[in-house]
Amino acid sequence: MVESGCFEIYASMKRLREKIAKKLNLSEDLNGEIIFEFAKRNMEKIEDILEEFADNLVEGITNIVNIFEPEVICIGGSYVYHTDILEEKVNNALKKAKTYNKEIPKIVTAKFENSSGIIGATLL
Numbered sequence: 001m002v003e004s005g006c007f008e009i010y011a012s013m014k015r016l017r018e019k020i021a022k023k024l025n026l027s028e029d030l031n032g033e034i035i036f037e038f039a040k041r042n043m044e045k046i047e048d049i050l051e052e053f054a055d056n057l058v059e060g061i062t063n064i065v066n067i068f069e070p071e072v073i074c075i076g077g078s079y080v081y082h083t084d085i086l087e088e089k090v091n092n093a094l095k096k097a098k099t100y101n102k103e104i105p106k107i108v109t110a111k112f113e114n115s116s117g118i119i120g121a122t123l124l
Contacts, residue, residue, distance in 0.1 A: 007060050010056035010059075010060070011053060011056040011057040011059075011060055013032070013077055013078045013079055013082075015053075016049070016053050017032050017035050017036075019049045019053075020035055020036070020038070020039045020046050020049055021035050023045060023046055023049060024038050024039070024042055024045065024046070026038060032078060033081075036081075036082055036085070039085065040084075040085060043085070050085065050086065050089045051089055051093075053086070053089070054086065054089035054090045054092065054093040055093050057090060057093070058090060058093035058094055058096075058097050059097075061073055061094070061097070061104070061107070062097045062098065062099055062104070065099050065102050065104060065105065066099055066100050066102065069102055070105050071105050071106070072105050072106045072107075072108060073105055073106070073107050073108070074107075074108050074109070074110050074116075075107065075108070075109055075110065076109070076110030076112075076113065076114065076116035076117060077110075077114055077116075077117070078114055079109070080109040080110055080113045080114065081113070081114070083109060090107070091107075094107070
């Protein structure tokens with residue numbers, strides 16, 4: 001079944017946690033850290049979910065590159081806590097990404113981790 005909707009349906013950490021929990025028969029109500037601990041112990045079972053997440057995230061990044069041509073893309077939120085299992089997948093997907101004669105910019109994680117959004121909002 002193909003889903004439609006906003007980018008969050010395809011590449012949010014919430015959605016990733018839900019898919020991992022479902023695949024590993026865990027309660028989706030569990031703390032995200034617990035779900036990712038199970039994920040690290042069962043990498044072979046969730047490999048397809050991680051690759052799909054990375055492909056979806058990179059598709060969004062590619063769209064940003066094609067529209068805005070940024071020099072750097074900063075990813076925040078709870079992604080920064082799980083780069084140990086996500087970063088390689090995202091980098092592999094970036095290598096396959098197609099842009100319109102533009103290079104994929106450097107991808108960095110937010111300095112203030114999951115607090116970046118709230119800090120930015122208070123500075124407005």
